[in-house]
Amino acid sequence: xxxxxxxxxxxxxxxxxxxxxxxxxxxxxxxxxxxxxxxxxxxxxxxxxxxxxxxxxxxxxxxxxxxxxxxxxxxxxxxxxxxxxxxxxxxxxxxxxxxxxxxxxxxxxxxxxxxxxxxxxxxxxxxxxxxxxxxxxxxxxxxxxxxxxxxxxxxxxxxxxxxxxxxxxxxxxxxxxxxxxxxxxxxxxxxxxxxxxxxxxxxxxxxxxxxxxxxxxxxxxxxxxxxxxxxxxxxxxxxxxxxxxxxxxxxxxxxxxxxxxxxxxxxxxxxxxxxxxxxxxxxxxxxxxxxxxxxxxxxxxxxxxxxxxxxxxxxxxxxxxxxxxxxxxxxxxxxxxxxxxxxxxxxxxxxxxxxxxxxxxxxxxxxxxxxxxxxxxxxxxxxxxxxxxxxxxxxxxxxxxxxxxxxxxxxxxxxxxxxxxxxxxxxxxxxxxxxxxxxxxxxxxxxxxxxxxxxxxxxxxxxxxxxxxxxxxxxxxxxxxxxxxxxxxxxxxxxxxxxxxxxxxxxxxxxxxxxxxxxxxxxxxxxxxxxxxxxxxxxxxxxxxxxxxxxxxxxxxxxxxxxx
Amino acid sequence: xxxxxxxxxxxxxxxxxxxxxxxxxxxxxxxxxxxxxxxxxxxxxxxxxxxxxxxxxxxxxxxxxxxxxxxxxxxxxxxxxxxxxxxxxxxxxxxxxxxxxxxxxxxxxxxxxxxxxxxxxxxxxxxxxxxxxxxxxxxxxxxxxxxxxxxxxxxxxxxxxxxxxxxxxxxxxxxxxxxxxxxxxxxxxxxxxxxxxxxxxxxxxxxxxxxxxxxxxxxxxxxxxxxxxxxxxxxxxxxxxxxxxxxxxxxxxxxxxxxxxxxxxxxxxxxxxxxxxxxxxxxxxxxxxxxxxxxxxxxxxxxxxxxxxxxxxxxxxxxxxxxxxxxxxxxxxxxxxxxxxxxxxxxxxxxxxxxxxxxxxxxxxxxxxxxxxxxxxx
Numbered sequence: 001x002x003x004x005x006x007x008x009x010x011x012x013x014x015x016x017x018x019x020x021x022x023x024x025x026x027x028x029x030x031x032x033x034x035x036x037x038x039x040x041x042x043x044x045x046x047x048x049x050x051x052x053x054x055x056x057x058x059x060x061x062x063x064x065x066x067x068x069x070x071x072x073x074x075x076x077x078x079x080x081x082x083x084x085x086x087x088x089x090x091x092x093x094x095x096x097x098x099x100x101x102x103x104x105x106x107x108x109x110x111x112x113x114x115x116x117x118x119x120x121x122x123x124x125x126x127x128x129x130x131x132x133x134x135x136x137x138x139x140x141x142x143x144x145x146x147x148x149x150x151x152x153x154x155x156x157x158x159x160x161x162x163x164x165x166x167x168x169x170x171x172x173x174x175x176x177x178x179x180x181x182x183x184x185x186x187x188x189x190x191x192x193x194x195x196x197x198x199x200x201x202x203x204x205x206x207x208x209x210x211x212x213x214x215x216x217x218x219x220x221x222x223x224x225x226x227x228x229x230x231x232x233x234x235x236x237x238x239x240x241x242x243x244x245x246x247x248x249x250x251x252x253x254x255x256x257x258x259x260x261x262x263x264x265x266x267x268x269x270x271x272x273x274x275x276x277x278x279x280x281x282x283x284x285x286x287x288x289x290x291x292x293x294x295x296x297x298x299x300x301x302x303x304x305x306x307x308x309x310x311x312x313x314x315x316x317x318x319x320x321x322x323x324x325x326x327x328x329x330x331x332x333x334x335x336x337x338x339x340x341x342x343x344x345x346x347x348x349x350x351x352x353x354x355x356x357x358x359x360x361x362x363x364x365x366x367x368x369x370x371x372x373x374x375x376x377x378x379x380x381x382x383x384x385x386x387x388x389x390x391x392x393x394x395x396x397x398x399x400x401x402x403x404x405x406x407x408x409x410x411x412x413x414x415x416x417x418x419x420x421x422x423x424x425x426x427x428x429x430x431x432x433x434x435x436x437x438x439x440x441x442x443x444x445x446x447x448x449x450x451x452x453x454x455x456x457x458x459x460x461x462x463x464x465x466x467x468x469x470x471x472x473x474x475x476x477x478x479x480x481x482x483x484x485x486x487x488x489x490x491x492x493x494x495x496x497x498x499x500x501x502x503x504x505x506x507x508x509x510x511x512x513x514x515x516x517x518x519x520x521x522x523x524x525x526x527x528x529x530x531x532x533x534x535x536x537x538x539x540x541x542x543x544x545x546x547x548x549x550x551x552x553x554x555x556x557x558x559x560x561x562x563x564x
Numbered sequence: 565x566x567x568x569x570x571x572x573x574x575x576x577x578x579x580x581x582x583x584x585x586x587x588x589x590x591x592x593x594x595x596x597x598x599x600x601x602x603x604x605x606x607x608x609x610x611x612x613x614x615x616x617x618x619x620x621x622x623x624x625x626x627x628x629x630x631x632x633x634x635x636x637x638x639x640x641x642x643x644x645x646x647x648x649x650x651x652x653x654x655x656x657x658x659x660x661x662x663x664x665x666x667x668x669x670x671x672x673x674x675x676x677x678x679x680x681x682x683x684x685x686x687x688x689x690x691x692x693x694x695x696x697x698x699x700x701x702x703x704x705x706x707x708x709x710x711x712x713x714x715x716x717x718x719x720x721x722x723x724x725x726x727x728x729x730x731x732x733x734x735x736x737x738x739x740x741x742x743x744x745x746x747x748x749x750x751x752x753x754x755x756x757x758x759x760x761x762x763x764x765x766x767x768x769x770x771x772x773x774x775x776x777x778x779x780x781x782x783x784x785x786x787x788x789x790x791x792x793x794x795x796x797x798x799x800x801x802x803x804x805x806x807x808x809x810x811x812x813x814x815x816x817x818x819x820x821x822x823x824x825x826x827x828x829x830x831x832x833x834x835x836x837x838x839x840x841x842x843x844x845x846x847x848x849x850x851x852x853x854x855x856x857x858x859x860x861x862x863x864x865x866x867x868x869x870x871x872x873x874x875x876x877x878x879x880x881x882x883x884x885x886x887x888x889x890x891x892x893x894x895x896x897x898x899x900x901x902x903x904x905x906x907x908x909x910x911x912x913x914x915x916x917x918x919x920x921x922x923x924x925x926x927x928x929x930x931x932x933x934x935x936x937x938x939x940x941x942x
Contacts, residue, residue: 012646456658456660458656458657458658458660459660459661459662459663461656462654462656462718463662463673464647464648465625465626465627465647465648465650465653465654465722465731466653466673466674466677467674467677467678467725468648468677469646469648476673481663481664
């Protein structure tokens with residue numbers, strides 16, 4: 001009997017359960033636990049013990065009593081809806097022009113059209129003031145030449161414009177993807193039945209890409225209602241929920257009230273998800289199959305030129321803030337004067353005096369978090385694809401939650417979770433790494449899931465039957481084959497973490513300021529030059545990472561964003 | 565070597581069952597399968613898709629855990645041994661070559677895991693790659709090889725570490741027809757040279773007949789018959805096996821047992837079967853289903869030829885090695901189409917002609933009427 005048990009134990013493979021179990025434990029400790037704790041705490045008043053008897057709606061009552069809370073709620077709604085609307089107005093025509101007309105420079109548009117997704121929007125946000133503000137260059141020019149002034153950009157308009165210019169690529173890229181993979185025969189058959197060009201677009205082409213547009217709109221909405229940096233810099237008295245949360249955390253240290261606002265923010269996101277699912281499920285669509293036939297391209301010369309001008313305009317306008325950042329970083333004391341007059345490296349010299357620590361911090365935190373996210377994300381996607389879990393959707397949802405939730409909400413959850421209780425991390429760099437890695441793990445999870453599902457299970461079985469234990473197979477076969485997916489996810493994760501702001505502002509401590517925190521501080525203290533020099537360094541770091549990854553992986557940047 | 569000689573048996577499968585459970589239902593993939601595989605033979609699991617042949621193979625490999633039953637290999641209990649401890653070689657339907665490794669590294673993989681010296685690895689890989697005839701490809705990646713070449717590398721990879729058992733899962737199904745015939749001869753040659761006990765899974769009965777020492781015909785998770793290719797083809801034990809292997813004609817009839825059996829067809833026609841096999845003379849029932857292979861049917865241009873069935877030629881197909889005649893006969897007013905393969909064209913017979921069909925008794929066989937339901941086309 002004992003021998004039989006021993007035999008059994010010997011023949012049982014523990015390693016996969018050990019390794020994969022560890023990944024699942026990390027998932028529970030760092031995502032499930034803080035998120036459930038923040039939900040619970042939002043129903044507990046500050047100072048009360050977190051017990052079932054102390055549950056209350058008091059934290060939410062401010063939404064009916066305080067005008068600040070109410071206006072923040074409505075402002076957030078307005079920002080979200082306006083950004084979706086304007087992103088569609090920009091992204092859909094742009095996708096059509098690039099996919100369906102003879103517009104030249106398609107690769108150029110696709111690559112530069114992806115950039116706003118990687119470049120942190122708050123870095124460029126102040127440029128809008130510099131350009132279009134009351135004292136801005138454009139207004140000065142308009143006033144002296146035409147005696148005309150633009151409406152004030154501070155507040156809602158600035159916030160909406162700045163966010164839209166960083167979110168329209170979601171609509172653009174997703175719609176573009178759907179347009180080029182739609183079966184061209186469907187359009188041709190509409191035409192053969194006598195439909196006019198416009199009618200084909202309206203009744204066939206557009207409905208076929210609606211699911212892609214809805215998916216894009218959902219991401220735009222989630223991004224814009226969760227954006228902290230832009231309203232913090234451009235909002236002024238225009239409060240939105242993320243800035244209100246920040247206010248509660250840093251102003252009153254009231255984490256429970258912040259948790260309640262975060263819940264409201266989450267409810268907005270959840271409502272958007274439900275609405276988008278309702279919209280796509282109510283109508284039935286022809287499955288878009290990719291045929292070998294290339295997408296049909298309009299031969300109209302007019303559309304070609306309209307398209308080119310439109311695309312150039314959008315690209316120029318959306319990258320203008322970042323170009324301004326780079327340009328301004330080489331000037332001395334612009335912002336005070338009408339036009340820049342003196343060019344120098346003074347700002348950079350100053351940065352190397354005062355901001356080496358934030359640069360080092362950002363590099364360290366982003367690298368550490370990316371490595372952890374890569375390891376855990378890869379293991380979790382292995383479980384997701386290879387192990388026949390019945391509750392696979394729970395795993396998928398848990399991993400994706402920090403991606404769906406606003407960054408500042410994740411920040412609050414991590415702070416609530418690890419500033420009391422068994423594991424206290426607040427004030428350390430570790431709490432920032434936790435926040436960073438759970439927020440970026442979805443990127444790795446998605447891209448490795450995609451590359452793993454393309455690997456034939458038989459390839460791994462072939463290794464096993466040859467005599468390789470699980471770990472050997474995983475190391476020598478599975479991992480190398482997943483490597484491109486891991487690298488793609490890791491690069492995007494690293495690049496976007498370098499400029500991460502909304503989780504950082506909740507979790508950072510004096511010793512662990514990052515580039516993004518430093519930039520915001522400089523902007524608030526009106527030291528624009530150094531802020532922009534640091535911004536330029538950030539932009540260069542991000543672009544270098546993406547460029548290197550493109551070189552190694554040999555794919556275009558727009559393709560790397562397929563999973564986002 | 566007789567059926568009951570145990571000394572030759574290496575792999576012994578006893579009462580193997582496998583039930584796949586999903587959320588709502590369960591599928592019995594294997595139902596009490598018992599098989600004995602002999603040392604050095606090429607044993608084929610043959611059957612239509614879903615018959616359980618691949619599940620059996622995957623249980624032997626260890627990728628599936630049987631719900632009940634045991635697998636014994638040379639006295640060692642395989643049933644709960646993890647696959648990587650079984651020392652098995654396997655060739656997958658998709659070949660499953662490691663796409664990121666060179667051909668050399670693909671083949672060397674199992675040797676590296678066994679921690680052999682560099683010299684020996686090189687030696688063995690070179691020898692096995694020579695055996696499959698692909699010396700020039702070592703530095704290439706799998707994607708640069710043709711399907712047939714990938715197939716051979718997969719075989720080399722599975723054989724290089726001298727496995728005790730070789731498993732082949734539909735290895736030829738991704739090749740085109742001509743290459744398939746060539747490769748099955750290659751597999752046979754290499755298997756004979758390596759002298760390795762081999763289990764081969766296929767749904768292609770022609771492949772199975774040509775390559776195997778013995779065949780197990782499977783259906784719905786059960787083993788229908790085990791035997792040499794000749795036995796399976798000439799002496800199928802059920803209508804289903806007879807129908808699945810090769811072409812077959814079936815006739816509902818009555819049998820009178822005298823010195824020689826006399827078969828009465830539904831049409832009323834009577835035939836005396838000369839040289840009939842034992843199964844007919846020992847047949848107890850009066851009613852049954854007569855099974856005759858097309859090549860056992862002879863056509864005569866004279867419709868009134870004695871001791872024959874009357875029919876009308878519907879289609880003549882020239883197949884190269886044989887000429888196949890589709891002939892319509894009448895069984896109780898219901899038309900039935902039968903096949904008759906002739907070595908060459910029957911002079912003077914064209915489509916629409918009335919002919920006589922002679923039935924050669926020595927390979928004819930009678931099945932009980934109840935087995936009729938096993939026929940898909942009945």
